[in-house]
Amino acid sequence: MNLLPGKVLTLPRHPGDAVRLVAGMAILLACTATVRPDDVGTLETDLFRLVNDLPTALFPAFWVVMQAGNVLAVGVAALVVAATRRFWLAANLAITGIGVWMAARWIKDQVGRGRPADLLPDVHLRGHHDSGLGFVSGHAAVAVAIATMIAPYLGRRARWVAVAVAMGVCLSRMYVGAHLPLDVVGGAALGWAAGSLVHLLLGAPGGRPSPERAAKALAEQGLQVTDVAPLGGRDARRSARFRAVGPDGQRLFAKLIPRERRDEDLLYRVWRMLFRRRAEPGRPGSGPPPQQVEHEAYLGLLAGAAGVRTPRVVLAGPYGNGSGLLVQRMIPGRSLEDAGPAEVRDDTLRAAWKEVARLHQAGIAHGDLGRHSVVVDDDGRPWLVDFDHATAAAPERLLQADLVELLVSLAASFGPDRALAGAVEAFGRDPLAAALAAVALGALTHMAREELGDAPGLWDELARRVASPAAEPAPDGDAQVRRRSSDPSR
Numbered sequence: 001m002n003l004l005p006g007k008v009l010t011l012p013r014h015p016g017d018a019v020r021l022v023a024g025m026a027i028l029l030a031c032t033a034t035v036r037p038d039d040v041g042t043l044e045t046d047l048f049r050l051v052n053d054l055p056t057a058l059f060p061a062f063w064v065v066m067q068a069g070n071v072l073a074v075g076v077a078a079l080v081v082a083a084t085r086r087f088w089l090a091a092n093l094a095i096t097g098i099g100v101w102m103a104a105r106w107i108k109d110q111v112g113r114g115r116p117a118d119l120l121p122d123v124h125l126r127g128h129h130d131s132g133l134g135f136v137s138g139h140a141a142v143a144v145a146i147a148t149m150i151a152p153y154l155g156r157r158a159r160w161v162a163v164a165v166a167m168g169v170c171l172s173r174m175y176v177g178a179h180l181p182l183d184v185v186g187g188a189a190l191g192w193a194a195g196s197l198v199h200l201l202l203g204a205p206g207g208r209p210s211p212e213r214a215a216k217a218l219a220e221q222g223l224q225v226t227d228v229a230p231l232g233g234r235d236a237r238r239s240a241r242f243r244a245v246g247p248d249g250q251r252l253f254a255k256l257i258p259r260e261r262r263d264e265d266l267l268y269r270v271w272r273m274l275f276r277r278r279a280e281p282g283r284p285g286s287g288p289p290p291q292q293v294e295h296e297a298y299l300g301l302l303a304g305a306a307g308v309r310t311p312r313v314v315l316a317g318p319y320g321n322g323s324g325l326l327v328q329r330m331i332p333g334r335s336l337e338d339a340g341p342a343e344v345r346d347d348t349l350r351a352a353w354k355e356v357a358r359l360h361q362a363g364i365a366h367g368d369l370g371r372h373s374v375v376v377d378d379d380g381r382p383w384l385v386d387f388d389h390a391t392a393a394a395p396e397r398l399l400q401a402d403l404v405e406l407l408v409s410l411a412a413s414f415g416p417d418r419a420l421a422g423a424v425e426a427f428g429r430d431p432l433a434a435a436l437a438a439v440a441l442g443a444l445t446h447m448a449r450e451e452l453g454d455a456p457g458l459w460d461e462l463a464r465r466v467a468s469p470a471a472e473p474a475p476d477g478d479a480q481v482r483r484r485s486s487d488p489s490r
Contacts, residue, residue, distance in 0.1 A: 013199070013200060013203050013204075014199070014204070017196045017200040017204070018200055020148075020192060020193075020196035021193050021196040021197050021200060023192075023193075024189045024190070024191075024192035024193030024194075024196060025189070025193050027185065027186070027189035027192075028136075028186055028189040028190050028193060031135075031136070031182050031185055031189065032107070032111060032135075032186065034182060035111060035113050035135050035182050035183075035186075036113070037111065037112045037113045037114070038119065039119070040119050044180055044181050044182055045120060047174075047181045048116060048120070048174055048181055051171055051174040051175050052116070052124050052175060052177055053124065054175055056124070056126065059126050059127065059175075062126075062168075062171070062172040062175045063126075063127055063172070065165060065169060065172050066139065066168075066169055066172035066173065066176065068143050068146070068166070068168075068169050069138070069139030069140060069141075069142045069143035069166075069169035069172075069173070070139065070142070071097070071138070071142060073097075073142060073143070073146065074093065074094055074097030074098060074142060074146065075094065077093055077097070077150070078090040078091070078094040078097075081093055086153070089149075089150075089153065092149065092202060093146065093150070096145055096194055096195065096198050097142055097145055097146060099194065100138075100142055100145045101138050101141065101142055103141070103190060104137070104138040104141045104142075104187060107136050107186075107190070108132065108133040108134070108135060108136065108138075109133070111135045111136075112133060113133060113134050113135035113183070114133060114134055115130065115131075115132075115134045115177075115178065115179070116174075116177050116178070116179065116180050117129075117177060118134075119180070123177045124177050125176070125177040126176040126177060127176050129177075130178045134178075134179055134180060134183045135180075135182065135183045135186055136184075136186035136187040136190055137170070137173050137178075137179045137184045137187035137188075138187065139169055139172075139173050139178075139179075139187070140166075140169060140170045140173060140183070140184040140185075140186075140187030140188045140191065141187040141188070141190040141191040141194075142191060143165065143166040143169035143188075143191065144166045144169075144187070144188040144190075144191030144195070145190075145191035145192075145194045145195045146162075146166070146191075146195075147162040147163055147165065147166040147191075147195075148191060148192055148194075148195025148196060149195045149199075150162060151163070152199065152204040153204070153205055170184040170185075170187075170188055171184075205258065209240045209256045209258060211228040211229060211230060211242060212228075213256070214228050214240070214244070214254055214256055215228040215244070217254075217256060217319045217320065217323070217325050218244065218325070218327065220319055221315055221317075221319060221325065223244075223246060223247065223252070223314075223315070223327065224247050225244035225245060225247070225252065226244070226245045227243075227244060228243075228244040228254075229242060229243055229244075230242055231243055231253075239255045239256060239257045240256045240257075240258075241253065241254070241255050241256075242254045242255075242256070243330055246314075250329065250330075251329070251330035251332070252314065252327055252328070252329065253311065253327070253328045253329070253330045253331070254325065254326070254327050255293065255296075255325070255326040255327075256323065256324070256325055257292055257293060257323060257324040257325075258289065288322060288324070289318070289323050289324030290317060290318035290322070290323070290324045291324075292324050292388055293317065293324035293325060293388075294316050294317060294324075296326055296386070297313045297326060299387040299390035299391075299392065300313055300385075300387040300390075302364060302392060303359055303362065303364055303384065303387060303390070306358060306359070306361070306362030307358050307362075308355055308358045308359050308362070308364075309355055309381065309382065309383045309384065310383060310387070311328040311329050311330070311331055311383065311385060312328060312329040313326075313327075313328055314327040314328060314329065315327045331375045331377050331385070332377055333376050333377035333383075334376065335371060335372050335373070335375045335376070336352070336371035336372075336374045336375075336376065336410070336413070337371040337372040337413075339376065341413060341414050341415070341418075344376065344414065345380060346421060348376055348380050348381075348382060349410065349414065349419070349421070349422045350421065350422035350425055350426070351380075351381065351382050351422075352374050352376075352382035352406075352422065353422035353423050353425065353426035353427070354422075354426050355374075355382055355383075355384050356384070356402065356403075356406060356426065357426040357427060359384065359402075360399050363392065363393050363394055364390055364392055364394060365390060365394030365398035366387065366402050367389030367391055367402070368386060368388070368389045368390075368405075368445060369384075369402045369405045369406040369409070370405060370406065370409040370445065370447060370448065371409045371410065371413055372386070373385055374406075397438065397439075397443070400435035400438050400439050401435075401439050401443045403423070403427065403431070403432060403435040403439075404435050404436060404439040404443075404444065405445065405448050406423075407423055407432070407436075407462060408444065408448045408451060408452060408458065408459070408462070409447075409448060409451065411458055411461075411462060412451040412452075412454070412455060412458065416458070416461050416462055416465055417465075419462075420432075420462070420466065424466075429466055429467075433463070433467055436462060436463045436466060437463075
């Protein structure tokens, strides 16, 4: 099943586990409040009949799958994991599985609901006839707990196999006549919550890599670094970013892309949407992590060869079991994303547009050209970074999307006047007007679309100012910024 190798006692936490824990507990409580010890609703009865009335010829297949929810499966799963030398995970798996089984038995005693044969007529009983109480299903709880626990350690295909087996256990318990639908839903919720709680307390792969993991990855590539620390700001596009000091004392920037991240699961995305959490800058990554970092390094080197100011690449490639690592020289400074309008001079913005012009003259589209992709060093010089979505020999539509993306991003923070001044100087008015007319909103990143949504008139204002020379900003933008920042009424 492609369990990740190695022994890790300290793993990163992920906020999605808290969401999954709350969701699992909410479903369990809802099921507990709904069930009645001596009554079965019409809908639940119909769902049970739908599965329980399946042909008897399917029993062997259901019986085999059902064993994955047996309490003995906990020991088997722990032994399999221990054989891969993940003893910490094996111990947690055994403790969690047995704990879930005991919790299910306690809930049975509290609720006191009988088995399907005690509550419904004409139930098909197959195989061993379970006695005792029905809510919640211990088999469902154990199977889902095991699947939840090991899912972050598995590859994508194996993860779906684990989920399918857990669902098969739930269905099999209804098929053999041992449990009603709310029994298995409540048990599955209990197992889901238990596995998520363990991940939240002890960590799991797929979250934000720790500085220790970053230092280990760099050491595996021959870089014995010191003072590894995570960079502030957003964890952009499935990557984690760190600064470190190399063996020669040079400051380094390291980007780690784990093989799997859990930021994109459905429940976590729904939670972000409901609570209106702003999207990460940029676009989601595509392709295997090693391919992503090699692509970024190649396009960065290509841009540098064309005279664009970009960080020097130290190394790029795979590490571990399918993860990606990119190391570059650290630019001493900060991005335009982190700088306030009064802290950035107009000549810096004009210089940034000139770097973009050099990039486009080389036929390269950046593909993610927001404020976060322009770093200003301590001398006020702009550098273009993050070439993970760049395209060589780019078609005109991608070059135009670059222009609009950066124009919107700069205008949202620095205002239309200052954003347009350098753009008009570097590209001319007609190309900008053509780009604004040709580029659809769907071609922009989620962040740019959100910023346009926050400023409904910004797009039209940019188009109006590009089309009208009379609307061109005054040249002394720095003085205007200084006056605005010193005005007590603002």
